[in-house]
Amino acid sequence: MFITFNSLVQxxxxxxxxxxxxxxxxxxxxxxxxxxxTWLSPVFAxxxxxxxxxxxxxxxxxxxxxxxxxxxxxxxxxxxLLLYGLExxxxxxxxxxxxxxxxxxxxxxxxxxxxxxxxxxxxxAGEQTMSYLTQMAGLAYHNFISAATGMALAVALVxxxxxxxxxxxxxxxxxxxxxxxxxxxxxxxxxxxMLVSQGVVQNFNSYTVVHTLDGGLQVIAQGPVASQEIIxxxxxxxxxxxxxxxxxxxxxxxxxxxxxxxxxxxxxGAGMFYMFGRMVGNxxxxxxxxxAAAILFVLGLAVALPAEQGGNPLLAHLGVNQQASALxxxxxxxxxxxxxxxTDSVLFTVTTTATSCGAVNSFLDSYTPLGGLVPLANxxxxxxxxxxxGSGLYGMLMxxxxxxxxxxxxxxRTPEYLGKKIERKEVMMAALALLISPATxxxxxxxxxxxxxxxxxxxxxxxxxGLSEILYLYTSxxxxxxxxxxxxxxxxxFYNWTGAFAMLIGRFAFLTPIxxxxxxxxxxxxxxxxxxxxxxxxxxxxxLLVGVILIVGALTYFPAYALGPIVEHLLMLxxxxx
Amino acid sequence: xxxHLSLKSLLREYLRPALMLTLLLTILLGLLYxxxxxxxxxxxxxxQANGSLRxxxxxxxxxxxxxxxWTSPKxxxxxxxxTLSDDGSHLQPYNAENSGASNLGPTNKVLVQTVQxxxxxxxxxxxxxxxxxxxxDLVTASxxxxxxxxxxAAALYQVPRVAKARGLSQETVRQLVLSHVQGRFLGIFGxxxxxxxxxxxxxxxxxx
Numbered sequence: 001m002f003i004t005f006n007s008l009v010q011x012x013x014x015x016x017x018x019x020x021x022x023x024x025x026x027x028x029x030x031x032x033x034x035x036x037x038t039w040l041s042p043v044f045a046x047x048x049x050x051x052x053x054x055x056x057x058x059x060x061x062x063x064x065x066x067x068x069x070x071x072x073x074x075x076x077x078x079x080x081l082l083l084y085g086l087e088x089x090x091x092x093x094x095x096x097x098x099x100x101x102x103x104x105x106x107x108x109x110x111x112x113x114x115x116x117x118x119x120x121x122x123x124x125a126g127e128q129t130m131s132y133l134t135q136m137a138g139l140a141y142h143n144f145i146s147a148a149t150g151m152a153l154a155v156a157l158v159x160x161x162x163x164x165x166x167x168x169x170x171x172x173x174x175x176x177x178x179x180x181x182x183x184x185x186x187x188x189x190x191x192x193x194m195l196v197s198q199g200v201v202q203n204f205n206s207y208t209v210v211h212t213l214d215g216g217l218q219v220i221a222q223g224p225v226a227s228q229e230i231i232x233x234x235x236x237x238x239x240x241x242x243x244x245x246x247x248x249x250x251x252x253x254x255x256x257x258x259x260x261x262x263x264x265x266x267x268x269g270a271g272m273f274y275m276f277g278r279m280v281g282n283x284x285x286x287x288x289x290x291x292a293a294a295i296l297f298v299l300g301l302a303v304a305l306p307a308e309q310g311g312n313p314l315l316a317h318l319g320v321n322q323q324a325s326a327l328x329x330x331x332x333x334x335x336x337x338x339x340x341x342x343t344d345s346v347l348f349t350v351t352t353t354a355t356s357c358g359a360v361n362s363f364l365d366s367y368t369p370l371g372g373l374v375p376l377a378n379x380x381x382x383x384x385x386x387x388x389x390g391s392g393l394y395g396m397l398m399x400x401x402x403x404x405x406x407x408x409x410x411x412x413r414t415p416e417y418l419g420k421k422i423e424r425k426e427v428m429m430a431a432l433a434l435l436i437s438p439a440t441x442x443x444x445x446x447x448x449x450x451x452x453x454x455x456x457x458x459x460x461x462x463x464x465x466g467l468s469e470i471l472y473l474y475t476s477x478x479x480x481x482x483x484x485x486x487x488x489x490x491x492x493x494f495y496n497w498t499g500a501f502a503m504l505i506g507r508f509a510f511l512t513p514i515x516x517x518x519x520x521x522x523x524x525x526x527x528x529x530x531x532x533x534x535x536x537x538x539x540x541x542x543x544l545l546v547g548v549i550l551i552v553g554a555l556t557y558f559p560a561y562a563l564g565p566i567v568e569h570l571l572m573l574x575x576x577x578x
Numbered sequence: 579x580x581x582h583l584s585l586k587s588l589l590r591e592y593l594r595p596a597l598m599l600t601l602l603l604t605i606l607l608g609l610l611y612x613x614x615x616x617x618x619x620x621x622x623x624x625x626q627a628n629g630s631l632r633x634x635x636x637x638x639x640x641x642x643x644x645x646x647x648w649t650s651p652k653x654x655x656x657x658x659x660x661t662l663s664d665d666g667s668h669l670q671p672y673n674a675e676n677s678g679a680s681n682l683g684p685t686n687k688v689l690v691q692t693v694q695x696x697x698x699x700x701x702x703x704x705x706x707x708x709x710x711x712x713x714x715d716l717v718t719a720s721x722x723x724x725x726x727x728x729x730x731a732a733a734l735y736q737v738p739r740v741a742k743a744r745g746l747s748q749e750t751v752r753q754l755v756l757s758h759v760q761g762r763f764l765g766i767f768g769x770x771x772x773x774x775x776x777x778x779x780x781x782x783x784x785x786x
């Protein structure tokens with residue numbers, strides 16, 4: 001057994017904390033999106049009213065799905081252009097103590113697409129490229145609004161399921177504003193200060209110059225990190241202030257900050273499952289999805305944790321002690337930090353890829369093949385394991401629809417979900433949403449692994465691991481995750497363009513059928529449940545749902561994974577190197 | 579479809595809210611929010627907010643959170659670091675303005691060769707260390723390249739060398755290491771570790 005007792009205790013406690021946060025957060029979010037007063041209204045309601053007035057928004061006026069989509073697209077396009085502009089002009093703007101120059105056009109485009117889509121793929125090193133102003137007003141701003149956009153869309157879809165014979169899905173501007181003011185901003189204010197108390201930096205100083213005891217010179221990057229760190233996790237964005245992301249001691253200095261950051265990543269997603277149940281009038285519907293997610297979460301840990309704790313056999317032969325003991329964490333420590341060891345690294349990795357976060361506190365490219373397969377598969381399955389803020393819920397609902405459809409086929413009845421008949425149009429939209437991702441990922445990966453422009457980026461690793469790197473890039477981009485097998489030299493025109501398109505498709509081409517689906521459902525009547533209705537709350541539904549997610553994933557990706565991580569695992573055991 | 583796509587309604591319903599909300603939220607979330615957090619952080623936690631910087635005899639000697647490149651035998655050494663120079667052209671261990679990992683895959687020849695060289699070097703530098711396998715964290719590069727910590731095993735491995743270089747007894751140095759172990763948070767989260775700068779400052783303080 002390669003799992004220590006301490007690992008088990010940490011995992012159980014972590015899941016218990018997620019469980020404990022789910023209901024209070026879910027209840028609170030239900031109130032926020034129902035437009036009710038909350039205990040923060042005395043502070044934020046005046047600001048909210050001011051924003052609506054200044055922007056000419058009538059909060060009482062709801063939109064059909066088409067209006068909702070247009071508002072979302074126009075708003076995101078405006079933000080994307082603003083970020084691109086900031087990157088290109090940062091050399092003339094304030095808060096740039098290191099006098100960093102403008103970001104090159106294609107890199108600026110890739111980054112703008114990346115942060116707008118909640119991906120936060122980074123083809124640059126933050127401390128070498130982005131001024132403090134670009135980090136705050138450009139990147140951290142998008143961390144807020146891409147998260148709020150995801151939450152708004154999930155809520156709109158849930159309204160589509162909850163409302164009967166209606167036309168409207170809500171008001172995008174209102175949902176976005178309320179998600180930002182009442183949920184993201186207050187948690188960030190408190191969370192950022194908690195991180196600072198542990199050592200996460202928050203300043204506008206120029207980089208610190210140190211003459212070390214050993215006679216060396218060291219320049220230490222600084223910046224307004226804590227305010228960005230917390231929203232990067234809470235909004236499941238993942239774009240690090242520094243190149244090393246949450247492995248950097250100024251982003252994630254202690255085991256406590258690591259715990260806070262993991263909870264920030266997963267809690268809103270988990271809470272939204274409860275909110276869904278609440279909004280459709282049966283909390284067990286939400287808990288069923290929650291249970292399916294928890295099962296998949298534990299499955300991922302059960303593969304990755306022993307793989308990493310077991311270490312790298314090629315290094316064991318050389319005389320490296322990888323045995324866990326009271327004196328050392330042991331395991332595969334390449335790319336990992338001592339304060340986190342194996343458990344906190346793997347737990348963070350599974351959390352960040354189960355959701356669409358993509359922040360990393362250890363470097364996935366150096367994971368063992370099976371340890372690296374888990375984050376890859378987590379993202380490929382659609383990041384529905386609690387998932388990104390909003391995106392996890394609407395992704396999971398697509399799988400739920402597919403599950404009732406398949407269950408309906410088995411018994412020859414028209415499938416229904418929450419009392420709404422699932423007909424041709426809904427199944428088509430759900431299938432379309434679920435097919436776009438594999439088509440994008442495998443299509444781009446196939447092209448990249450035969451074109452010289454694609455292969456030229458394999459500067460660090462080759463062989464099956466190189467294929468894993470390429471697969472990971474498009475999986476992460478399309479899934480809007482943003483974590484990387486970072487050995488791939490992705491800052492080239494080929495990868496900047498294809499990666500950016502994978503991100504934009506993964507976000508907006510996925511969202512549109514989902515809202516169309518919501519728009520089609522909202523107008524339907526609710527049929528009362530009869531004896532032939534398949535209940536979507538019990539263990540049978542949960543196991544079917546888990547089965548559908550795993551089978552769809554396995555059928556789609558197994559051939560590609562067999563050539564990447566799986567064959568690498570076998571060759572590693574046989575002692576092969578590349 | 580009920581699309582009211584006249585230009586006027588497009589401007590009023592979509593463009594104006596999109597542009598105004600982008601502007602106002604950028605001010606709120608991009609400037610005011612980090613500004614307020616910075617002000618509070620500087621007021622409440624000035625030491626942490628400015629980088630946990632450590633001074634010895636009034637001189638700035640580093641950050642307790644950012645690892646340093648130690649080479650002298652009389653100091654404890656940190657982990658290997660894969661950080662590059664600012665222009666990315668060559669290895670520059672513990673470059674704290676360009677953090678990063680090696681990103682070498684588990685079956686990469688370069689990884690195996692590099693670890694092999696590190697083991698040989700480690701054994702040459704520590705001839706009096708116990709024989710047998712070496713602690714994993716002493717021969718693998720960290721994720722940030724700035725790991726400020728080493729495992730207890732990695733610190734104990736270096737005790738004979740440091741004691742000899744300083745003319746101290748191994749027991750004195752060993753006790754110093756053990757008194758600088760930082761345990762798990764609440765006894766559960768994270769891993770026990772030794773902060774290298776902290777330990778080396780304590781070593782220097784011994785001789786006074």
